[in-house]
Amino acid sequence: MKTLFLIRHSEAKGFPRSLTQKGIELAKQSGSWLKAILPKKFISLVSPIQRAVQTADIISQKTLQPFRNEALLSIKTSPEKITSYLGSFPNNCILAISHQPLLFLVCRKLSRKTFFFPNASICELTLSPGESLWKIKRTFTPLSSLTLK
Numbered sequence: 001m002k003t004l005f006l007i008r009h010s011e012a013k014g015f016p017r018s019l020t021q022k023g024i025e026l027a028k029q030s031g032s033w034l035k036a037i038l039p040k041k042f043i044s045l046v047s048p049i050q051r052a053v054q055t056a057d058i059i060s061q062k063t064l065q066p067f068r069n070e071a072l073l074s075i076k077t078s079p080e081k082i083t084s085y086l087g088s089f090p091n092n093c094i095l096a097i098s099h100q101p102l103l104f105l106v107c108r109k110l111s112r113k114t115f116f117f118p119n120a121s122i123c124e125l126t127l128s129p130g131e132s133l134w135k136i137k138r139t140f141t142p143l144s145s146l147t148l149k
Helices: 021-037 050-063 079-087 102-111
Strands: 002-008 043-046 093-098 122-127 135-140
Touching: 002 102, 021 050, 021 122, 043 050, 050 093, 079 093, 079 102, 093 102, 102 122, 102 135
Parallel strands: 002 093, 043 093
Antiparallel strands: 002 122, 122 135
């Protein structure tokens, strides 16, 4: 079985867009969630855009594995290129941090289902042997204590 974790970068503001304090908190929660469920072996890929790299740096503190910059995960890539690229990996588990609306489109293309990807959210998709349609196994959307105040 193949597993793909599609992850949206966390909340960012300014130019170049950097993570806000809330964004840092959300990314930490996503990293903790991933740490609890990830297998021992996985590949971590990230868009080279600053807000995605900052999110990856925080998540990698929890997962203890660095992310590799991958230009194909940037904003202007087509969902078709991304799905083809991610499907080419022989590994059974891939984490990919990217942007909206690209993640929405990739998720819909792979599974024919929709997930809207709030900041720092994660959609776990699985592909069983012999199948062509990925299934959304579970999703995670962190909550900020800053929004509760």
